[in-house]
Amino acid sequence: MRILLVEDDPDLSRQLKLALGDAGYAVDHAADGEEGHFLGETEPYDAVVLDLGLPKMDGVSVLERWRRENVATPVLILTARDNWSQKVAGFDAGADDYLTKPFHTEELLARLRALVRRSAGHASPNLSCGGLRLDPRAARASVNGEPLRLTSLEYRLLHYMMLHQGRVISRTELVEHLYDQDFDRDSNTIEVFIGRVRKKIGPDRIETVRGLGYRIMPLEGESEG
């Protein structure tokens, strides 16, 4: 297992390198954003520990560039700024987990283990519908290459509809496949979710078939990918 550690504080870097080494990881260290970005882009790491406050290029920019360049390595963010706007920004940039400074090394190791285990799940084929793509392995979706931000219920809805694309799916069917046994089922909420998903993927991809349900279709002029 090979880990990239991007952290500018020399003491913290030394400690983390030591702890990660003890835990059985091979560790590469970068002390600034540019070097970190270069290493992450060129070397096949199993996970990255990325500090957000970095010289030369800040962590969020590094992460955004990786994700744009399709570097899918799981990333754990270290940040001293523990307000929620930072966390949201980090996850939006494509982070997989975060840890607020100061932290216990044990917690970092535990999070890292979980991250590596999660990303090693078996691959399954991606689904696509025109410019709309969905990766069930990473539970991520994108429209024309732009990553979509979906809640799990929205994701489940989109996943189910894409699995059965071109077919009209009734509300009842959606309710049954979206919710667990113990969820309060209210078919009206489906409309809310459809509305929210439409806002994110574009209004015309999901068609309402009056009295029957919904259908997802590629847009006109889009080729089946």
Next chain:
Amino acid sequence: MTSRLRLPFQRLRRSSLVLRLVLLAGVWSIIMLVLAGFGLNHLFRQAAVQRFEAGLEESILSLQAETTVDDGQVYAPPMTDARAYRPFSGFYWQIAGVDAEGAVAPLIKSRSLWDSGLNTPPEVVARARRTPGVSVFFDTTDSLGKRLHAGAQLATVPGRTAPVLFMAAENRESIDQAARQFALVIVGALVALGGGLILAVYLQVRVGLAPLFGLRREVALVRRGKAERLVGEYPAELAPLAGELNALVAHNQDVVERQRTHVGNLAHALKTPLAVMLTEARQQPGELADVVERQAEAMRAHVEHQLRRARAAARAQTIGERTDVAQVLDELSITMERIFKEKGVTIDWRAPDDLCFRGERQDLQEVVGNILENAGIWCKRRVRITAEPLEADWLCVTVEDDGPGLPAERRGEVLKRGARLDESAPGSGLGLAIVDELARAYGGDVGLDDSDLGGLKVAVRLPRAET
């Protein structure tokens, strides 16, 4: 003395602009109208008197032309005016001799004078003697006490050496009555004109100041979070003020943002050394390490608490901020589901599209984020968020989970700073205390209750921006 003089002006300065302008215009037009009224009245009276005196003059001249002297005896002509023959009719004439001392001795008089004569004050006689051939006019009364206007002229008559004083008088009631009527009409007209003027000034001021009232309304909208800045078009005099107000709003937001950045920088600067100390202490077990670890923990808690308080203090004072609730709930739900991916937490959020929080985005994120994190830690699988408008200018965000819940007697503790109900659960333990602090900073509050999902229900009341 000066203070007594200035007091009414100071009071005026504080009172409304409309009142000031209307009062000023009102006082000025009243003064001008009163002056105009007196002037017109005077002119009218003068014209009337002149006409009256022309009549008297004519009577005197015809008297003079027809008067004859025969053997020292003065004979008067018959007058065409019948009033000269009716006693005390109000029309009188008299021809009198004047001696060297100025004493008047009537020679002959109209029948209307009956047994009395025309009162002739000595100064009138003196004036008449200075200007022979020119009529002198004066006011007098007849024997009934009626006011008369009279003319007297000294002239010589053929056949008599001593000059003779010709006099004619008439009741002046007619001029006085005409003047009174004219004054009445003029006062009425001027009062109407004054009222109209003041009304016009009032309307002009209201219309003229309308942009000012518009500005006030817009500023109120900004303060209540209905608008982010002033967008109205204002006349040249007000446009700079609107611009300055916008700059002030922007500056205010800027200051808060800068403060927050400073605080964030401080946090970053302190936390990395703390992390190093903690890790170092753990790697070298011993008594010193224990002390360092305990103290570093305490420092961390203090730093965190104080930083959050500083941030909270900087909030709730900004104006013109509004935050889309649905958007924040969506972002946070996605983030939270990723954080708790391992656990497989499902977050279901519901909020009206047009619901807006009157305050900063970061603060709403902080409030909901902390409650959500708490819910994520304790829930089994499900978290439900509902945001809805409340009465007046409030909204409520409710977060429920299906975890073990919290006994009623322990609910007070969680809102206290640093309270951590379960030391083994992750998290700083400050989460709900921060939520409480923030909600209070915005004038809202936090309530804890049982959820029908089985776990805890946290409801936060926050100010709502009007739509």
